[in-house]
Amino acid sequence: MKFKPTLILSAATLALGITSGAQAGTLEDVQKRGSLNCVVSTGVPGFAYTDESGEWHGFDVDFCRATAAAVLGDAKKIKAVTSTGKTRFTLLNSAEGDVLWRNTTITFSRDVGVKLRFHGVNYYDGQGFLVSKDLGVNSAKELDGASVCIQTGTTTELNLADYFFANGMKYEAVPIETNDEGRQNYLAGRCDVYTTDASGLAATRSTFTDPANHIILPEIISKEPLGPATRHGDDQWSDIVTWVYYATVTAEEKGVTQANVDEMKSSKDPEILRLLGVEGNQGEELGLPADWAYQIIKQVGNYGEIFDRNIGPNTPIGLERGLNALWTEGGLQYSPPFR
Amino acid sequence: MNSTPATTAPPVDTSGNVITRLWRHEESRSVIIQIVTMVVLFALLALAARNVAINLEAIGKEFSFDFLWSTAAYDITFSPFIEYTSRDTHMRAMWVGIGNTLLVAVCGIILASILGFLMGVMRLSKNWLVSRIVYCVIEFTRNVPVLLHILLIHGVIVTTLPPPKQAIPLGEHFFISNRGFFVPAPVFEEGFWLVVMAFIAAIVAIVFFKRWAKKVQDATGKIYPVFWISLGLLVGFTGLMFLLTGMPLSWDFPVLKGFNYKGGMALRPEFLALWLALSYYTASFIAEIVRGGIISVSHGQTEAARALGLRQNRVLQLVVVPQALRVIIPPLASQYLNLTKNSSLAIAIGYMDVVATIGGISLMQTGKEMETMSIVIVIYLIFSLTISAIMNWFNRRMKLVAR
Numbered sequence A: 001m002k003f004k005p006t007l008i009l010s011a012a013t014l015a016l017g018i019t020s021g022a023q024a025g026t027l028e029d030v031q032k033r034g035s036l037n038c039v040v041s042t043g044v045p046g047f048a049y050t051d052e053s054g055e056w057h058g059f060d061v062d063f064c065r066a067t068a069a070a071v072l073g074d075a076k077k078i079k080a081v082t083s084t085g086k087t088r089f090t091l092l093n094s095a096e097g098d099v100l101w102r103n104t105t106i107t108f109s110r111d112v113g114v115k116l117r118f119h120g121v122n123y124y125d126g127q128g129f130l131v132s133k134d135l136g137v138n139s140a141k142e143l144d145g146a147s148v149c150i151q152t153g154t155t156t157e158l159n160l161a162d163y164f165f166a167n168g169m170k171y172e173a174v175p176i177e178t179n180d181e182g183r184q185n186y187l188a189g190r191c192d193v194y195t196t197d198a199s200g201l202a203a204t205r206s207t208f209t210d211p212a213n214h215i216i217l218p219e220i221i222s223k224e225p226l227g228p229a230t231r232h233g234d235d236q237w238s239d240i241v242t243w244v245y246y247a248t249v250t251a252e253e254k255g256v257t258q259a260n261v262d263e264m265k266s267s268k269d270p271e272i273l274r275l276l277g278v279e280g281n282q283g284e285e286l287g288l289p290a291d292w293a294y295q296i297i298k299q300v301g302n303y304g305e306i307f308d309r310n311i312g313p314n315t316p317i318g319l320e321r322g323l324n325a326l327w328t329e330g331g332l333q334y335s336p337p338f339r
Numbered sequence B: 001m002n003s004t005p006a007t008t009a010p011p012v013d014t015s016g017n018v019i020t021r022l023w024r025h026e027e028s029r030s031v032i033i034q035i036v037t038m039v040v041l042f043a044l045l046a047l048a049a050r051n052v053a054i055n056l057e058a059i060g061k062e063f064s065f066d067f068l069w070s071t072a073a074y075d076i077t078f079s080p081f082i083e084y085t086s087r088d089t090h091m092r093a094m095w096v097g098i099g100n101t102l103l104v105a106v107c108g109i110i111l112a113s114i115l116g117f118l119m120g121v122m123r124l125s126k127n128w129l130v131s132r133i134v135y136c137v138i139e140f141t142r143n144v145p146v147l148l149h150i151l152l153i154h155g156v157i158v159t160t161l162p163p164p165k166q167a168i169p170l171g172e173h174f175f176i177s178n179r180g181f182f183v184p185a186p187v188f189e190e191g192f193w194l195v196v197m198a199f200i201a202a203i204v205a206i207v208f209f210k211r212w213a214k215k216v217q218d219a220t221g222k223i224y225p226v227f228w229i230s231l232g233l234l235v236g237f238t239g240l241m242f243l244l245t246g247m248p249l250s251w252d253f254p255v256l257k258g259f260n261y262k263g264g265m266a267l268r269p270e271f272l273a274l275w276l277a278l279s280y281y282t283a284s285f286i287a288e289i290v291r292g293g294i295i296s297v298s299h300g301q302t303e304a305a306r307a308l309g310l311r312q313n314r315v316l317q318l319v320v321v322p323q324a325l326r327v328i329i330p331p332l333a334s335q336y337l338n339l340t341k342n343s344s345l346a347i348a349i350g351y352m353d354v355v356a357t358i359g360g361i362s363l364m365q366t367g368k369e370m371e372t373m374s375i376v377i378v379i380y381l382i383f384s385l386t387i388s389a390i391m392n393w394f395n396r397r398m399k400l401v402a403r
């Protein structure tokens, strides 16, 4: 009877499947596990990438670390679950990941159809086109007949189809799975154009040997509000992710930085005191320690610091704040009050 | 769980209750075990289904195939059989995917069979060098995962060949570039259907001629050069009709326009890489099967046939091949199945097969994992069962003919 142990095993996994698939209690699961599983991309410079020692860095990864700092008190306790454009929501919905920080656009169908919870926009983006200067193209309207590398399973794939259809142009779609594949095919000349979020284009271009020979065309053909996502059915966990992001924005607005966060604990501004857990019981209400936001800023930094460190003007990616400046500086980054 | 013949059955045991008595009896025990296994199996399936239902419910998703009729909104450039735009439905995108899977599977099976038979025969060549080289080729291809072969060919085409503007011309109308091989496309004009009809008529005539020739041979021993007459019929009849209808066929030549070649037909790098890699990978397995099949025909048979005065190729045709085929066909069928299933690796290089379309982009854009994956599984099941059925039929036929 050789099959018996296997049968029992599969029965056990199925039964376990029910427990781990259960929705509430993500916070408890994470705390029991002692580490946070974040769904991130397979690799986009500046947003999510590994260094020589295999450690994860980037804008998205830093937000993952901020979440870990708030929940576990330690920004190092993360595990990156890499995902292509196509696998990311399945990984999240099957509880392989606790939260998704992966340049993911908020759309109606993902919110309502795929049943995700979104928590605000940590990067305002739009879709652009990257071409080699040698092509002599200055506008996306001149791309009729071109071959276009496009990541499958993304919003950008749909925007591309819409844009060419609306402008009565034809193109050869060269579908690719990951950003790295896109880069290789583009550099080898399999496609004339690489299209994705403009931030992703800038990040990808920064890895070329001759970045100056490639331009991003002026047309931005879509709105790509990128933000974190969680599963339906765990409101406490959703609140935590939402306010982790807002904590970084409020900290920047109030001038709380990694360097001065300890001094700020004796600030005269009551909102800063509430944020850092000196006053009030906001941490407790979230189910977290009182110093949850303090840990975020101490260990990872505020929104501006995260931006500048990973993708800002002084990095190889070189993105301006633009729409992502604080609302007080003409941008769209705006946090509801900590009250 | 077949029981052994009851000759050694123990004397009927009357101790204990009914169940223990049934259990001691070998035949009834086997029945009990089978029933229990079935019950457990169905319970597990039910449990899995329940689990899926609970988990879907927990995140508020319903199981429904309605999305198949909504707009797909994504483009598929490679669609040789079906007219498709991003305004069509997911259902149509699925058909495009099915067409592309079938295309690469059928082309792959044909090329793999040809290559496999050639390599298998060459492996038995008396020429030491030839058989050694083929041996090395087979061992290399068989022992490297097919995914690597696919990526390798794709990489070679895309990185070593020039872009369209510097494409390598072969003659006036053939171009080789890293966006594909561009060849003239046939354009069928009015009246071409008559040529097709002539072709079909020629084939029917050949079938009848063959039967007649065999009858004559059985009755009188007179042998007609069946092959040459058949070929003459086919070419002559079809060609005559082609001339009579005023040559209703023209060519659409590829020309460089803007970024790419327009017109003609393109063999794209993705199709080429998948097709070639699947073909030679599977061919290396088929070669070994063919070699085994030929070796399995005992040498005495060949010698006996020669002793009867048959020429070498008649020996092969009448004695060796029919017997070898009996050994070759069953494992060949499983190679065809493997090739078809391996074609799902298309996704690695962006060839839009059924996994990449309905099981990939549609899945992602609609969030219907369970539904799309079930569809893909059913499609592959149908492909596999069809191939099995065809090969079984062929196998039965070979058996009868050889007897």
Ligand SMILES: N[C@@H](CCC(=O)N[C@@H](CS)C(=O)NCC(=O)O)C(=O)O
Pocket: A040, A041, A042, A043, A044, A083, A084, A085, A102, A103, A104, A105, A106, A151, A153, A154, A155, A156, A177, A178, A179, A180, A196, A197, A199, A200, A201, A224, A226
């Ligand atoms: N924002 C779009 C596109 C996001 C996307 O997939 N971008 C690419 C290019 S920057 C990427 O992140 N790739 C990461 C990877 O290949 O893992 C979406 O949510 O669908």
